């Protein structure tokens with residue numbers, strides 16, 4: 184992360200509100216983040232936390248709907264919220280493109296895969312059909328479709344799930360966009376196919392130096408793909424920073440909950456999973472104070488009634504260096520090391536406790 | 551003796567000594583493929599399940615994993631007899647239920663229940679939660695009519711829902727709550743075996759843990775046996791002491807959980823496990839070393855000859871295309887179907903199976919090799935197995 188002005192993508196205080204019959208749904212409510220070329224940001228959170236709404240806003244997909252949008256989305260210094268509809272259409276697919284969760288619904292069933300790739304290319308490049316076809320085949324080959332010169336004439340339903348996802352990636356990348364948004368690109372896929380797709384995204388990123396936003400609920404995918412992580416809850420960032428800091432020493436109880444509720448392929452099988460109690464909040468009537476407080480097991484550690492009454496700001500955590508968190512807890516490290524981690528990963532807990540004591544005595548030594 | 555071996559023994563004896571409630575042998579399900587047009591002739595078969603054998607002990611859990619389309623759900627639906635098998639036997643509680651008619655199945659329906667993947671479509675939207683959960687009680691006349699409501703409320707409480715909500719409709723509940731309703735319905739008749747087909751994969755991660763813990767508590771409390779189907783390898787490992795890996799309609803490896811996850815011997819199991827993204831990788835950064843499988847799963851209509859995994863297997867040789875590897879027991883509670891079984895990076899250079907199958911190392915029939923050995927193909931484990939160190943059949 185770096186200062187706002189020099190970033191390739193800089194999102195500032197983004198709000199996407201939907202007026203509905205029941206009131207205003209604040210799907211995205213004051214989101215800020217930065218992303219450099221060649222880097223990957225992972226966005227995680229439960230369904231309904233606003234991940235897709237936020238990223239669709241970057242593509243200008245809410246234009247023409249009733250959505251109320253404010254803030255800034257600066258791509259290479261240009262505010263995408265201020266450009267004309269025509270300009271946004273021009274940039275979509277050229278500067279920014281998106282890979283959707285469900286390739287069947289995002290690809291047109293009545294046109295061949297090749298025709299859709301050629302169309303995506305010809306919208307932005309003044310070339311002959313023949314040249315576009317060559318480019319389409321080249322892209323299919325690039326994403327690992329066997330016999331691309333023959334498969335180019337297949338319809339989407341003739342592809343397997345993994346092949347459709349790869350064809351979508353080919354379509355997203357056919358114009359070498361600077362920013363690629365992948366919304367749950369592998370959620371519907373098997374692990375072996377998922378590994379192939381993630382490999383592919385990384386190879387292509389290296390080749391084209393693109394910036395990637397990957398939206399997922401799989402923290403393993405984030406750990407292996409992302410440079411930075413943004414954890415969303417009820418339309419807001421609740422923790423944000425370098426992947427290693429966030430996943431190894433998280434400081435916010437919701438992030439703890441995400442980590443402790445999924446089993447690990449190597450964890451002790453006799454330890455119980457620690458679920459996050461309750462259900463995700465309604466965005467029509469989000470809870471007062473900290474939106475996570477109705478589900479948070481640590482409310483009692485915060486003095487007074489702060490969790491219920493005052494919304495915590497997104498502030499620098501104890502590790503500094505751009506690790507931001509939104510929580511009132513005064514000493515999250517200790518709580519995490521002594522209470523949370525031992526419940527789901529005793530080995531890691533011991534390691535972290537040692538690290539903390541070492542750091543502690545260092546500090547004392549310096550004083 | 552290392553602790554590894556100690557836990558092995560422990561897991562092993564639990565797996566070999568308990569009493570099976572379900573024994574499945576050579577189970578097959580072939581779906582006809584029809585031509586388009588008026589005549590709708592049968593032009594082939596999808597070999598969705600092609601000769602699987604396994605057993606589930608009373609009160610135990612067997613996990614079933616594998617890629618999409620490998621036949622997991624079909625296996626589950628055969629056992630609950632939602633499908634009639636093309637071949638093989640399903641021995642439930644001492645009785646073969648594979649060929650029973652719908653009428654004769656009626657009493658069995660009490661003992662074997664299924665939890666479905668999708669909590670949104672598996673509940674009838676026009677019925678209240680009370681009538682959904684109470685229906686089996688009425689159909690099987692288990693309790694008098696005036697007792698049904700109190701039993702329904704008890705069940706709602708067991709699965710952690712508000713007993714006062716029996717009058718509500720499914721759409722008034724969240725995904726996780728709906729999955730609990732499905733579980734309550736499956737529990738109504740106190741089944742001996744529950745087939746859980748991807749019971750948590752449609753749920754948010756935070757809710758998944760709630761449902762997994764609930765299923766574990768129920769299993770302990772009521773001694774229910776589980777066939778637990780899922781594609782999430784970590785979830786299956788957490789839930790099941792024994793796990794079977796399927797590929798294109800066949801079991802390729804089955805073992806106790808420690809053996810399968812720490813010392814898998816089949817190249818497919820190894821690839822599958824290495825593909826799981828790991829949160830712990832955050833500490834190191836970057837991608838984990840993994841085996842990269844090329845291509846897609848072949849069609850189950852025309853599966854490859856010999857070993858079905860050979861088109862993607864990194865170590866395949868000639869014999870793999872010619873002869874199908876038998877599911878061979880190679881440890882106290884470990885079976886694997888591969889001509890070159892071994893730990894990752896330590897696969898034997900020569901196939902281990904030729905002498906057992908009466909072929910030479912390239913898989914051609916070989917008179918000098920002598921007749922094929924009669925190999926056990928049934929479910930469960932025997933107390934003799936093929937010793938990979940000495941390449942002979944041995945005993946513990």
Ligand SMILES: Nc1ncnc2c1ncn2[C@@H]1O[C@H](COP(=O)(O)OP(=O)(O)OP(=O)(O)O)[C@@H](O)[C@H]1O
Pocket residue numbers: 581582596597598616617618619620621622623624625781850
């Ligand atoms: N009713 C049916 N008619 C024809 N083919 C079928 C039928 N049901 C399943 N199949 C085929 O049988 C094979 C196995 O399907 P099954 O549903 O058992 O897979 P699965 O392992 O449960 O996969 P997933 O992980 O995607 O749920 C697939 O090739 C599928 O297309």
Ligand SMILES: Nc1ncnc2c1ncn2[C@@H]1O[C@H](COP(=O)(O)OP(=O)(O)O)[C@@H](O)[C@H]1O
Pocket residue numbers: 201203208209210228229230231232233234235236237466
């Ligand atoms: N067009 C819309 N009108 C009203 N509410 C919407 C609309 N689109 C999304 N929402 C709501 O915004 C919230 C965030 O949605 P989304 O970004 O899709 O979540 P996710 O994090 O799962 O991607 C949800 O509560 C959703 O119901």
Ligand code: SF4
Pocket residue numbers: 435436437473474475476477479480481482485490495509510511512
């Ligand atoms: S602010 Fe309070 S309720 Fe919110 S996460 Fe922190 S401790 Fe929990």
Ligand code: SF4
Pocket residue numbers: 816817818857858859860861863864865866867870875887888889890891
């Ligand atoms: S039998 Fe051959 S193709 Fe099949 S898994 Fe073993 S080595 Fe690979």
Ligand SMILES: [Mg+2]
Pocket residue numbers: 234235236366
């Ligand atoms: Mg979404």
Ligand SMILES: [Mg+2]
Pocket residue numbers: 622623624747
């Ligand atoms: Mg299935």
